[in-house]
Amino acid sequence: SVLADNQYAVQMWTRNEQQANEINCNHTNPRFLPDVVLSSAISATTDMEEAMQDAELVLVAAPSHAMREVVKQCKPYYRKGMLIVHATKGFEPGTLKRMSEVIIEELPDCRSELSVLSGPSHAEEVIQKSPTTIVIASYNKASAERTQDAFITPYFRVYTNPDMTGVEVGGALKNIIAVCTGLANGLGLGDNAKAALMTRGLAEMGRLGMAMGAHPLTFAGLAGVGDLIVTCTSQHSRNWRAGYMLGQGKALQDVLSSMGMVVEGVKTTQAAYQLSRLYKVEMPITDQLYEVLWNGKNPKTAVEDLMGRMKTHEMEEVAHNPNVTWME
Ligand SMILES: NC(=O)c1ccc[n+]([C@@H]2O[C@H](COP(=O)([O-])OP(=O)(O)OC[C@H]3O[C@@H](n4cnc5c(N)ncnc54)[C@H](O)[C@@H]3O)[C@@H](O)[C@H]2O)c1
Numbered sequence: 001s002v003l004a005d006n007q008y009a010v011q012m013w014t015r016n017e018q019q020a021n022e023i024n025c026n027h028t029n030p031r032f033l034p035d036v037v038l039s040s041a042i043s044a045t046t047d048m049e050e051a052m053q054d055a056e057l058v059l060v061a062a063p064s065h066a067m068r069e070v071v072k073q074c075k076p077y078y079r080k081g082m083l084i085v086h087a088t089k090g091f092e093p094g095t096l097k098r099m100s101e102v103i104i105e106e107l108p109d110c111r112s113e114l115s116v117l118s119g120p121s122h123a124e125e126v127i128q129k130s131p132t133t134i135v136i137a138s139y140n141k142a143s144a145e146r147t148q149d150a151f152i153t154p155y156f157r158v159y160t161n162p163d164m165t166g167v168e169v170g171g172a173l174k175n176i177i178a179v180c181t182g183l184a185n186g187l188g189l190g191d192n193a194k195a196a197l198m199t200r201g202l203a204e205m206g207r208l209g210m211a212m213g214a215h216p217l218t219f220a221g222l223a224g225v226g227d228l229i230v231t232c233t234s235q236h237s238r239n240w241r242a243g244y245m246l247g248q249g250k251a252l253q254d255v256l257s258s259m260g261m262v263v264e265g266v267k268t269t270q271a272a273y274q275l276s277r278l279y280k281v282e283m284p285i286t287d288q289l290y291e292v293l294w295n296g297k298n299p300k301t302a303v304e305d306l307m308g309r310m311k312t313h314e315m316e317e318v319a320h321n322p323n324v325t326w327m328e
Pocket residue numbers: 015032061062063064066069070087088089090121122123124260261262264
């Protein structure tokens with residue numbers, strides 16, 4: 001819709017014939033965005049060749065577990081010079097790769113034209129043209145700026161950032177903390193607990209991100225704290241809602257099937273748990289959510305175990321900084 005507002009003819013690809021017909025005939029997409037009329041500049045097809053044949057820019061928003069499969073389908077129709085943008089927040093299950101790494105493996109020639117679009121941006125609000133800010137990260141400045149120009153509108157403000165790793169890691173990890181804050185609300189815990197999870201969650205997002213090569217300041221930006229705030233507090237968040245239902249005692253499988261849409265935070269918790277061991281980074285909140293989601297731990301016990309951890313400094317970097325001294 002943003003691209004259509006910027007005068008692009010938009011061709012959507014979907015594997016669902018009925019959805020394509022609905023978009024072409026009625027300009028609606030009722031399962032995903034009920035009560036919304038789409039621009040007539042948007043059409044849909046189930047034929048990838050048709051979708052990509054005249055494309056200047058390809059935006060991929062497949063769930064993280066399906067990214068490789070979808071990019072493989074794009075491959076025969078890819079042309080050098082096309083801008084490739086992804087908006088997916090997660091890691092590839094099993095390989096633990098970031099989405100840009102998966103895309104570059106499948107389309108090695110696209111590296112300098114590849115960007116990630118991330119930040120606090122629930123589709124339900126973007127479609128209403130409610131003011132939204134996002135960030136585009138790319139290895140290449142010119143590609144970041146071309147992509148920024150393609151998306152920027154008076155209601156959709158786009159920033160650029162050269163830190164691809166930080167933007168991708170921030171966008172993926174915030175979903176873990178959103179599931180946790182939903183869980184806390186479902187358990188009846190208060191705002192103090194929510195603020196604690198968001199703040200200490202941001203600390204562990206930054207720790208893993210930096211170990212993976214990200215710039216620490218990216219976590220203070222839109223793809224870090226910005227997306228963390230919206231996902232932990234918005235009525236639109238699927239990750240928060242999934243956590244809330246778990247906190248109310250529903251089983252994970254029932255929660256996921258009732259949602260009918262991807263809840264990236266569940267698989268991302270497993271990936272982050274594995275990455276934290278690979279990079280030797282402490283992620284106590286992620287560890288507890290992993291035990292709840294994947295090993296059936298009682299969430300109340302998980303909260304007790306988090307609160308009962310050995311006492312420590314708030315920021316190791318500050319406490320052990322030789323320029324910062326304690327008074328005797
Ligand atoms: N919804 C948002 O507001 C929003 C905002 C920013 C980023 N994202 C990210 O975008 C990604 C997708 O989220 P969403 O909200 O569109 O999810 P969704 O569950 O609403 O839609 C996912 C779509 O992908 C399709 N799909 C699933 N597996 C597929 C496969 N193997 N091949 C082809 N198509 C497949 C589904 O049929 C569905 O149409 C996620 O990583 C999410 O974090 C979502």
